[in-house]
Amino acid sequence: MPNRTPTKDSFNTQLLLKTLVAFKRGDFSVRLPGEWTGEAGKIADTLNDIIELSDKTAKEVERVSRVVGKEGKIMHRAAVPAASGSWLRLVDSTNQMIDDMARPTSEMARVIGAVANGDLSERMGLQVDERPLKGEFLRTVKIVNSMVDQLSSFASEVTRVAREVGTEGKLGGEARVKGVAGTWKDLTDSVNSMASNLTSQVRNIAEVTTAVANGDLSKKITVDVKGEILELKNTINTMVDQLNSFASEVTRVAREVGSEGKLGGQA
8 A cells, every 4th residue: 555645634643643642741842733624623723722721821830839939929820811621720729729828828927927016916817718727737827826825925924023023012923934945934934033033132131121120230131142232232231230330339338338437438
């Protein structure tokens, strides 16, 4: 049988197969000849349209992936005007996935931004469009909300202790923050250490000055202090020493003059 050269109206199965194989492998640059006519032309045009639509969809998904994922422009969405049916569902699914990824990110930015501005009342929602979050999204929400809860609890406790000690004069108060660890525990311990030191210092000073007021000049401030509190400690202890010396001298002169009859004595 003689070989037949394909014409515009003939159906070149070898070229069709070659094009389909390339398309299957993800090569969207292949096309069937546009000059085919008849049934062969319709098949060529249809397959070329499918390949072109696949190419546009792939490029659009790649573009939106770069813009959203790499450049952080989370408001961008994929758009393929010629898409319909399952192609449109593919585009819509891509955009829905971006929405699902972007909303928790926006929520996180909103809450963290509020924290940065000193507002500890905001929390991330556990639902998006009345759909409960799941998996890593839910885990992230719980972590962020837990962080804000601890910050809020820590801030409340520090404020309470500062108010009680500094304003109301209630010594001995301590900050109590449940579940803290790491830096938060270090901060809580530092606040409590400060409050404890202030309590010890003030109580020791009060004890000595009260004793002096009651005529007991035997007490001294012994608490370990530094800075201006040390200056106050030294001043009060010096005052007690001077009062003690003065009292001793007055007592001596009074005894010599009044009891022993030694006139002319001086303090």
